[in-house]
Amino acid sequence: MEPLLIVLIVLSLIFDFLNGVHDSSNIVATIISSRSLSPRLALALTAIAEFCGPFLFGVAVAKTIGSEIIPPDLMTLPVLLAALTGAILWNLATWYLGIPSSSSHALIGGLIGAVMAGVGAGAIRMAGLTKVFVALFLSPILGLLVGFLFTRLVYFLARGASMKINWFFKKAQVLTGMGLALSHGANDAQKTMGIITLGLVTTGYIKSFEVPTWVIAASAGAIAFGTSVGGWSLIKTLGAKFFCIRPVHGFCTQVASASVILGAALLGGPVSTTQVVS
Known part of the structure; x- marks a missing residue:
């Protein structure tokens, strides 16, 4: 295995780890803010689900990431390394500043920019x-619609219930x-799998x-470890500053989000x- 390929694999797993750190707040913020679980237990259980x-x-x-955007036979390792470096630097900057940001947008943008410059x-x-852009554009809209409709349904079914609910x-x-952690691991870890596998094809490995x-296992382990480390400043931002979250809100948010993310993962x-x- 050539040195540049090893560097690519390491950088890919670092990106995957940072993705887990960055997005852990999205998974556990509602659980913690509604006091369903302690922060440590929430992160531990989430990491297990992320790995699975x-x-x-x-x-x-x-x-989709590794073969449908760029033909593997046209890809080079320096281009892949440039794409990953840009995505990692963006993730580090937003993590440090406590800004919720999309690792997916960073990776896709880095990949397209690097390919345009290098190939x-x-x-x-x-x-x-187009498939990628449609998924990125429609997913938050679907999340909003599903979340709204499901919450209204739950409120209707729970009408007249006591506070014990x-x-x-x-x-x-x-x-x-x-379930949300499972869907996140299924969708986000696959982006790293796509980059590593593309590198393996590019070098003829x-x-x-x-x-x-082994690529699936390594990617799953990296994102699970990142989730267990967690982003405490992001948890505070999403779970406390933006919303006053009640258990019913957290429940509906997670069901709606998991449905959209898992559906997208199955469709590629x-x-x-x-x-x-959000």
């Missing part, structure tokens, strides 16, 4: 790029939170775009967890 997600829901997003705009497959929503939030099991659409949840 990539193994359960296929590699459709990885194939040429003609190398970009418009069908694949909050106990149910607190307990249910643990399950829905794990593998002949066709088939994600190896990379989405922004930050935008869908």
Whole structure:
């Protein structure tokens, strides 16, 4: 395995780790702010679910990132390294400043910019790029609509209920939170899988775009570890400064977000967890 490929794999896993750190707040902020779980337990359970997600829901997003935007035979390792470096620097800057930001947008933007500079705009497959843009654009809108409609349905079904129903929503939030973590791992870890596998194809290490099991395991482990480390300043921003979250709100948010993110993962659409949840 050539040195540049090793560097690419390491940088990809660093990006994956930072993605987990950056997005951990999106997964656990509602659970913590509604006091369904303690911060440490919420992060630990989320990390476990994040690790399992990539193994359960296929590699459709990885194939979109790694083979449908840019033809693998036109890609070079320096271009991939430039794309990753830009995405990592953006993630580090926004993490340091406590600004919620999309790792997906950073990676897609870095990849397109690097390809245009290093290979040429003609190398970009418009069908694949359109698929990505549609997923990124529609997912927050769908999140808003599903969240609104599901919340109205829950309020209708729970009309006349006593305050004890909050106990149910607190307990249910643990399950829905794990479902959201599963969907996040399934969608976001696949972006790293796509980059690593693209690098393996580019260097001839593998002949066709088939994600190896060790790439799935490494990507799942990196994003799970990042989630366990957590972004405490982002948790504070999303969970306390923006909204006064009750258990019912957290429950509805997680169900709606998990549905949209998991649906996108199964269809091969990379989405922004930050935008869908917010």
